[in-house]
Amino acid sequence: MTTTEKKYPNAFTADDIDLIVAGKVVAPNFEPIDLEEACAFMLMGTVNDRHGWFKTAGAQSYSRTARYFEEHGQGGQQLGQGVVIYSAGWDGERHKYGIKAGRWVLCKHEHVAHAGADPRRGWRPAHCGKCGVSLTVDSGD
Ligand SMILES: [Zn+2]
Numbered sequence: 001m002t003t004t005e006k007k008y009p010n011a012f013t014a015d016d017i018d019l020i021v022a023g024k025v026v027a028p029n030f031e032p033i034d035l036e037e038a039c040a041f042m043l044m045g046t047v048n049d050r051h052g053w054f055k056t057a058g059a060q061s062y063s064r065t066a067r068y069f070e071e072h073g074q075g076g077q078q079l080g081q082g083v084v085i086y087s088a089g090w091d092g093e094r095h096k097y098g099i100k101a102g103r104w105v106l107c108k109h110e111h112v113a114h115a116g117a118d119p120r121r122g123w124r125p126a127h128c129g130k131c132g133v134s135l136t137v138d139s140g141d
Contacts, residue, residue, distance in 0.1 A: 012080045012106045012133060017070065020104070023053025023063035027084060027104035030057070038101035041083045042069045048078075054086035064089070080106035080133065107131040 019025045041047070047069040054066035066086035071079045081104065088098030110129035114136075117124050122139035 012078075012131060014078055016106060017078055017080060020055075021050050021052035021066075021068050021070075023055045023066070026055050026057045026061070027102070029105045029108055030102050031104075032100065032102045033083070035085070035099065035101055038069075038083050038085050042085070045069060045071055045083075046073075047071055047082060054084055074139075107133070109133070109135060111135055 020027050042049075050068045050070060052066050052068055053063035055061060055063045064087040066084050068082055068084050070082035073079055083101060083103055085099060085101045088100040090096075091098040107128060107130055109131070112127055112129045112135075114125035114127070117126075122137070124137040126135040126137075127133065128135055
């Protein structure tokens with residue numbers, strides 16, 4: 001993560017997500033999911049659809065073609081999480097290219113509520129205790 005132009009010192013920026021989508025860094029907190037779950041997320045989520053590369057973890061790391069479905073908030077802000085569907089290479093048994101999917105998230109947030117919340121009006125100010133990103137929800141009119 002970079003530290004320039006951040007509201008909180010450890011908060012992520014669009015640059016952090018761009019590095020993942022470009023296949024420059026391994027998607028953090030990656031967890032494999034089945035393709036059905038990935039398709040449901042892709043179709044029903046509020047996502048930005050981005051073409052890129054998926055960097056595999058481990059000593060023999062390399063990048064594969066991928067599509068990222070990156071979640072965004074009510075105001076279009078990047079949430080630093082989503083689903084990636086990526087090429088799993090040639091499957092010799094099935095005689096076709098394999099496809100895999102997984103969820104990734106920059107930070108497994110630790111919700112810290114602020115004083116002054118008014119849930120009746122949909123105002124729930126908060127931030128993450130680990131990375132500092134705002135988790136404020138304002139669903140009022
Ligand atoms: Zn966090």
